[in-house]
Amino acid sequence: MHSRDATMTGRSLLEREDVLAALGGAFSEVKAGRGRVVLVAGEAGVGKTTLVRAFCDSVRRSSRVLEGSCEALATPRPLGAFVDAADGLGGALAALVGEGGRPHEVFSALRDELASGHAVVVVEDAHWADEATLDVLRMLFRRIESIPALVIVTYRGEEVDSEHRLRVLLGDVATASGVARLALQPLSAAAVAEMAAGCDIDATDLHRLTSGNPFYVREVLDAGGSEIPATVSDAVLARAARLSAEARRVLEVVSIAPPRMEPWLLEAVCDDTAGRVDECLASGMLVEHGDAFAFRHELARIAIENAIGPARRRTLHRKLLAALSAANGDSELARLAHHAEAADDGEAVLRIAPAAAEQAARLGAHREAAAQYSRALRFAGVLPPRERADLFERLSDAFFNTDDQVDSIAARKNAIECYREAGDAAGEAAALSQLVSPFACRGLMDDARAAGEGAVALLEPL
Numbered sequence: 001m002h003s004r005d006a007t008m009t010g011r012s013l014l015e016r017e018d019v020l021a022a023l024g025g026a027f028s029e030v031k032a033g034r035g036r037v038v039l040v041a042g043e044a045g046v047g048k049t050t051l052v053r054a055f056c057d058s059v060r061r062s063s064r065v066l067e068g069s070c071e072a073l074a075t076p077r078p079l080g081a082f083v084d085a086a087d088g089l090g091g092a093l094a095a096l097v098g099e100g101g102r103p104h105e106v107f108s109a110l111r112d113e114l115a116s117g118h119a120v121v122v123v124e125d126a127h128w129a130d131e132a133t134l135d136v137l138r139m140l141f142r143r144i145e146s147i148p149a150l151v152i153v154t155y156r157g158e159e160v161d162s163e164h165r166l167r168v169l170l171g172d173v174a175t176a177s178g179v180a181r182l183a184l185q186p187l188s189a190a191a192v193a194e195m196a197a198g199c200d201i202d203a204t205d206l207h208r209l210t211s212g213n214p215f216y217v218r219e220v221l222d223a224g225g226s227e228i229p230a231t232v233s234d235a236v237l238a239r240a241a242r243l244s245a246e247a248r249r250v251l252e253v254v255s256i257a258p259p260r261m262e263p264w265l266l267e268a269v270c271d272d273t274a275g276r277v278d279e280c281l282a283s284g285m286l287v288e289h290g291d292a293f294a295f296r297h298e299l300a301r302i303a304i305e306n307a308i309g310p311a312r313r314r315t316l317h318r319k320l321l322a323a324l325s326a327a328n329g330d331s332e333l334a335r336l337a338h339h340a341e342a343a344d345d346g347e348a349v350l351r352i353a354p355a356a357a358e359q360a361a362r363l364g365a366h367r368e369a370a371a372q373y374s375r376a377l378r379f380a381g382v383l384p385p386r387e388r389a390d391l392f393e394r395l396s397d398a399f400f401n402t403d404d405q406v407d408s409i410a411a412r413k414n415a416i417e418c419y420r421e422a423g424d425a426a427g428e429a430a431a432l433s434q435l436v437s438p439f440a441c442r443g444l445m446d447d448a449r450a451a452g453e454g455a456v457a458l459l460e461p462l
Helices: 017-031 048-059 080-086 091-099 103-116 131-142 165-172 189-196 203-210 214-223 232-241 245-255 263-269 274-283 298-306 310-328 333-342 346-362 366-377 385-401 405-422 425-434 436-441 445-459
Strands: 036-041 064-069 119-124 149-155 179-183 286-289 292-295
Touching: 017 036, 017 048, 017 149, 017 179, 036 048, 048 064, 048 119, 048 149, 064 080, 080 091, 080 119, 080 131, 091 103, 103 119, 103 131, 119 131, 131 149, 131 165, 131 366, 189 203, 189 214, 203 214, 214 232, 214 298, 232 245, 232 298, 245 263, 245 274, 245 286, 245 292, 245 298, 245 310, 263 292, 263 310, 274 286, 274 292, 292 298, 310 333, 333 346, 333 366, 346 366, 346 385, 366 385, 385 405, 385 425, 385 436, 405 425, 405 436, 425 436, 425 445, 436 445
Parallel strands: 036 149, 036 179, 064 119, 119 149
Antiparallel strands: 286 292
8 A cells, every 4th residue: 555645635635625725815915915924733643734735835836935843852952943944045044043043133034034025934843842933933923914924833732731832922922913823623534534445444433543633544544454553653663564674773763863864864873774765755654854854743753762662762862962973063952962861871961951051041942941951950960069059050040031930949949959068158158149039029028038148147157
């Protein structure tokens, strides 16, 4: 059986005609001089990427298309989506994202880049976006009517709860003109039956077991068996099992390096990959994404990654860390920190994660900075108390900059304990004095006063 796209039969998208028409209508308004934003929400595997690619393919010959994706790294790369979008453009936008420009600078460069008109900007998987990317989107959304572009942002609705940072952005633009929302629904029983036509599978049972999720449907069909796998992971693994052992190793390596892998990096970890990559592409498990390879669906990547044994997973991450470090030095800090932690390389984490945190903080991505400092502290038991105290203080500052006084206070208290362990009264007093502001922000005035008085008491004998 040949692989088929999740919601496609022949050349038509199943049950997506109205949504495609809405995107087309929005782009017509862009051509008339009014910029538009379309937010496309849907559960994982419902076909957001398929829909957006189909639309972009329909306008690519007559209009510029800038595409970027947010990353499924434990700590996202700052401005990752705009790094992708600027790839190959040259000019001010590419220079800024390459040099770590701040969000307002990136927005200004993007606005200038789009001034020529009739462009489509795609930001996929915004539920993984870092704060710097969200800041650029916020500025873009608020000024969209004066920018001749259609901005399409996709995200998983089920992952954006009331406290998610993307939810704040969505709330900010809830009544904004020029911003529309589209929700992709699972397929009907009739559409699933059409996809399953000619397969030895009961279409009614298929719809019931998959709830019409196009990814689940496609994976079950492509597994090719007469029995429906119990879970989508079973379907993905059954499909992968049909490949050669060498091709499965390629899948494993690509799975642990989201969102995509460059050919040179894959070659550095797996020898003689050319034919094996072709096998993975032919099977539909991997797709070409620009000059890199990626899984067609994130759920498939996760299923393959989860099936790798812990020891082999650490070994692969070590190889990727070594290859990336040798090729790029420390130019991709968030990516390097991700692989260093997964490789259980404490020395590398303690070297890279704080630098990644500082980079994120400079870009205004303070939650990512906090996550990187937390990553470093998970390996900091080998450090002297004063160095641990410094990491805790930086973590406290990062939390405070995200308006999280509770965690800021907790981190500062840990720093105080480290200074106390080191016998550093001056450091302990300084850390106590830094507790005054977060205590006061929480309305804990007695605690704030006690912290200040405690600092004075420590300093007086000195």
